[in-house]
Amino acid sequence: MSFLSKAIQYIAIIVILHSGFSSYEFHQTAKQLSLDSISNVIALPIDIKYEAIAGLLLFIISVFVSFEKIEYYSLRRQEGHSIETLSQGQYLKYITLNKATDRDNMINSDPTGDVSYTPNMVHIHEKRKQMRDWIQKQQETS
Amino acid sequence: MDTNDQFSKQVKSGTNIQENKKRYETLMDKVCLMAGVVTGILQLESTYGFLAFLITYLFTILLYVIGICGGHPGLFYENTISDLLFDNFTRELMGFIMAWTFSFALIG
Numbered sequence: 001m002s003f004l005s006k007a008i009q010y011i012a013i014i015v016i017l018h019s020g021f022s023s024y025e026f027h028q029t030a031k032q033l034s035l036d037s038i039s040n041v042i043a044l045p046i047d048i049k050y051e052a053i054a055g056l057l058l059f060i061i062s063v064f065v066s067f068e069k070i071e072y073y074s075l076r077r078q079e080g081h082s083i084e085t086l087s088q089g090q091y092l093k094y095i096t097l098n099k100a101t102d103r104d105n106m107i108n109s110d111p112t113g114d115v116s117y118t119p120n121m122v123h124i125h126e127k128r129k130q131m132r133d134w135i136q137k138q139q140e141t142s
Numbered sequence: 143m144d145t146n147d148q149f150s151k152q153v154k155s156g157t158n159i160q161e162n163k164k165r166y167e168t169l170m171d172k173v174c175l176m177a178g179v180v181t182g183i184l185q186l187e188s189t190y191g192f193l194a195f196l197i198t199y200l201f202t203i204l205l206y207v208i209g210i211c212g213g214h215p216g217l218f219y220e221n222t223i224s225d226l227l228f229d230n231f232t233r234e235l236m237g238f239i240m241a242w243t244f245s246f247a248l249i250g
Contacts, residue, residue: 019183067209
């Protein structure tokens with residue numbers, strides 16, 4: 001949640017609390033007046049209504065402003081490089097799998113990494129070469 | 143190529159669907175609770191209170207579709223109408239009524 005949305009939210013809550021207090025005071029006064037006079041049809045003053053509605057609108061705006069575009073850090077950035085964020089420019093995540101995979105590619109996240117990076121699977125060709133060399137050396141010595 | 147496109151359109155990412163739904167639910171919870179408080183402050187009764195809920199609910203959905211989904215909710219939700227309009231309706235209405243009656247009783 002950004003500073004702006006927090007600020008708007010605090011203002012909205014203060015405005016709503018203030019209108020609530022005004023409304024409370026008004027109704028207490030109205031109760032007293034209705035005891036004395038015959039007519040007790042007193043409507044809530046329009047400024048209190050506007051204040052409450054303005055508070056709600058401000059609150060809704062603050063909730064929407066709190067949405068930020070989703071950003072990621074690249075998982076395999078090189079050391080020494082500045083940390084830059086990557087983004088698809090959206091507030092929500094795409095649901096189609098091809099777009100979801102785009103995200104994985106962008107941040108270098110490998111969904112099959114638990115298989116690809118299993119120690120036994122890393123540099124398999126290098127290990128085979130070492131094994132071939134070792135066998136060859138054994139045969140030469142024998 | 144056509145078959146490939148068709149295939150990629152059909153497959154959806156379940157995790158992303160759930161995350162998007164969760165974000166929408168959180169937003170609606172906040173808005174409907176505050177709308178309930180304001181309705182109580184205004185001392186609205188019966189039909190007017192429910193009308194206030196409907197107006198706030200639909201207005202928020204409209205803002206969400208335009209502002210957050212960029213006018214294309216189909217990219218982020220599987221069944222747009224059901225996910226945005228009906229799935230959370232009872233939940234939000236209950237939250238609204240709770241906040242409404244609470245602030246109504248406090249003020250009145």
